[in-house]
Structures are given as C-alpha cells and as structure tokens.
Amino acid sequence: MPERRYTEAVSAPTTADFAAEVRAGLSRPQKELPSKYLYDEVGSALFEVICALPEYGLFRAGSRLVRRHATDIVAGLSSPVMVAELGSGSGKKTRYLLEALARRQPVTYYPIDISRAALARCAIELGHIDSVSIVGFERAYLDGLLEVAARRRPGEQLLVLFLGSTIGNFDRPAGEAFLREVRSILSPGDALILATDVEKPVPQLLLAYDDPLGVTAAFNLNLLARINRELGGDFVLSQFRHLARWNDAERRIEMHLVSTVEQTVSISGAGVTVDFKKDETIWTESCHKYNAAEVREMAERTGFRCRAQWVDSEWPYAQNLFVAE
Numbered sequence: 128m129p130e131r132r133y134t135e136a137v138s139a140p141t142t143a144d145f146a147a148e149v150r151a152g153l154s155r156p157q158k159e160l161p162s163k164y165l166y167d168e169v170g171s172a173l174f175e176v177i178c179a180l181p182e183y184g185l186f187r188a189g190s191r192l193v194r195r196h197a198t199d200i201v202a203g204l205s206s207p208v209m210v211a212e213l214g215s216g217s218g219k220k221t222r223y224l225l226e227a228l229a230r231r232q233p234v235t236y237y238p239i240d241i242s243r244a245a246l247a248r249c250a251i252e253l254g255h256i257d258s259v260s261i262v263g264f265e266r267a268y269l270d271g272l273l274e275v276a277a278r279r280r281p282g283e284q285l286l287v288l289f290l291g292s293t294i295g296n297f298d299r300p301a302g303e304a305f306l307r308e309v310r311s312i313l314s315p316g317d318a319l320i321l322a323t324d325v326e327k328p329v330p331q332l333l334l335a336y337d338d339p340l341g342v343t344a345a346f347n348l349n350l351l352a353r354i355n356r357e358l359g360g361d362f363v364l365s366q367f368r369h370l371a372r373w374n375d376a377e378r379r380i381e382m383h384l385v386s387t388v389e390q391t392v393s394i395s396g397a398g399v400t401v402d403f404k405k406d407e408t409i410w411t412e413s414c415h416k417y418n419a420a421e422v423r424e425m426a427e428r429t430g431f432r433c434r435a436q437w438v439d440s441e442w443p444y445a446q447n448l449f450v451a452e
C-alpha cells in the first residue's frame with residue numbers, strides 16, 4: 128500500500144498578481160474582479176456552508192451523481208489510474224470515486240486548487256482512505272495539471288475531474304478553449320469527468336445564488352474584505368450589496384456587488400483610486416448553464432468523445448464522461 132502523504136507545491140497567484148488583476152478589473156467600463164479571488168480562507172469556508180444550504184441544489188446533485196455512478200466510471204477505466212481534480216475544493220464528493228478506485232488498486236489523487244485553505248480541508252476530508260495517497264497542488268488549473276501529467280508513469284491512465292459545474296465560471300468560448308487546453312495535456316484514452324449545471328426556472332436559480340440566510344452575499348462581499356485585508360483597500364462593506372441576476376441572452380447567473388452610494392475607494396496596495404456611481408456594479412462571477420446536447424457537441428469540438436451523461440432528476444445537473452480521442 129502506498130504511504131499516505133500530503134505534499135503541497137506552492138505557486139498560487141502572488142499579491143502582485145492579485146494587485147494587478149484588481150487594478151485592471153476595476154479600470155474597465157463594467158468593473159470586474161476575477162472569481163478565483165473569491166476563495167481565500169474565509170471564502171473557501173463560506174463556500175462549504177453554501178454547499179450545505181437547501182437552496183444550493185448543485186452540490187447535492189453533484190454528490191448524488193458521483194456516488195451513484197462511481198462504479199460505472201471506474202469500470203470503464205484501465206489500470207493503473209492517476210486522478211487529478213481541477214478546483215477540488217474540499218473534495219467531499221470525490222470520496223466515492225476514490226473509494227471505488229481504491230477497491231481495485233492503490234491510487235494517487237492530485238487535488239489542484241488555488242486556495243490553500245481548500246487543499247488543507249481536502250487533506251482532512253480524504254486523507255484517510257485506505258490505498259489512496261494525496262499530493263495537493265496549490266496552483267492554477269492548467270499549471271497544476273501539467274505538473275500532474277509530468278508525473279505519469281508508462282502505461283498509467285489519467286482521470287481528470289472538473290466537478291461543481293465550475294466550467295460555468297468561464298464564458299462559453301473561454302470554456303471551450305479551456306477544454307482544448309486540458310485535452311492538449313492528456314493522451315488518447317484519458318478521461319475527463321465534467322459536471323455542468325442545467326438551465327432551470329429562474330426563481331430557483333436565483334435562490335441558489337442569493338440565499339435568504341445571506342451566506343452567498345457574505346461569500347461575494349468577502350472579496351472586498353479580502354482586498355481590504357491583503358491590498359490595503361478601504362471598501363466600506365455596508366456600502367455595497369450582493370446581487371444575483373439571470374442573463375437570459377447568455378444563459379447564466381451573474382453575481383455582482385452593487386455600490387449603494389456614490390463613493391470613492393482607494394486600494395493602496397494596487398495603486399488605484401476608484402470612483403463608483405450609485406448603483407454601479409462590480410461583476411464578480413458568472414455561472415453558465417448548459418443543456419445536454421450542447422455538452423456533447425462541445426466534447427467533439429475540443430478533441431473528446433462524450434461516452435456517457437448522467438442527469439440528476441431532483442436538481443437537473445449533468446455529469447459528463449469525456450474520453451480523449
């Protein structure tokens with residue numbers, strides 16, 4: 128049995144990267160902040176709470192699908208297999224798959240996440256499964272995947288997980304470009320499990336991203352608090368409010384932070400002063416929704432074949448098994 132271990136290669140975005148992206152994003156006509164910065168220690172902890180909320184059906188649907196189909200997925204893989212997860216978060220739902228794989232063979236699991244806190248949680252969550260060793264990478268998705276692929280031994284198959292419908296955070300063309308990049312790192316026969324959220328009634332979606340307890344609002348506002356903490360910003364949090372809205376043309380939920388008054392904010396660590404009009408917004412995240420046919424077509428356009436799709440009946444949500452051609 129391989130030794131249980133957890134090592135971390137550290138190369139997440141630096142404070143200088145954060146400052147540069149904040150400066151650039153807040154200088155655009157539609158102010159924006161990259162969603163990857165939502166996940167610091169506080170943000171990752173709040174995301175865990177979001178996953179437990181009754182309104183956030185995505186997490187439970189994703190967990191049900193992995194649990195129900197873990198055996199089918201494992202049956203279609205050759206041996207031996209290494210598993211890499213892009214944006215693993217706490218890796219909770221990955222347990223079912225790792226347990227199914229480990230019944231067959233020892234397995235090394237490589238969670239890749241830019242949030243150190245998420246990786247630490249993942250090590251606690253999954254660090255004690257028999258015959259599973261964990262090597263975490265505090266990296267951006269593709270940097271991490273390149274590192275994992277470089278460790279591949281002859282004859283080993285790579286299984287990549289991209290769960291949580293995180294692909295929805297990319298604009299559609301960027302999502303496809305991302306899948307093409309993932310494919311370019313893989314070898315023919317490697318597998319990708321891609322989870323995608325399916326369009327559903329708008330009120331149901333809005334509640335998932337704007338829960339009555341205000342946890343998602345806190346998750347979103349924490350981005351401004353993070354800028355205050357790490358870049359010396361002087362955002363007054365009570366002068367911003369969370370907004371989730373449905374963009375029908377793009378079929379996505381957008382999360383924004385709305386300035387409730389006219390105000391000026393300075394961020395010394397990013398060397399900027401930013402003026403806000405009343406009701407002006409900062410766009411912080413998108414969550415695109417996909418239908419099943421669209422996902423199959425996307426697989427073909429990006430060098431994969433969609434071998435299976437499983438859709439949850441309680442919260443329409445798809446788990447798609449792609450194989451690299």
Ligand SMILES: C[S@@+](CC[C@H](N)C(=O)[O-])C[C@H]1O[C@@H](n2cnc3c(N)ncnc32)[C@H](O)[C@@H]1O
Pocket residue numbers: 162163166171174186189213214215216217218239240241242245266267268269290291292293
């Ligand atoms: C929506 S959560 C999904 C977590 C988990 N996969 C799930 O299904 O519940 C997205 C995760 O991706 C990570 N993440 C976001 N942008 C990233 C990037 N560019 N590179 C690596 N990780 C990223 C976040 O830190 C977070 O843990």
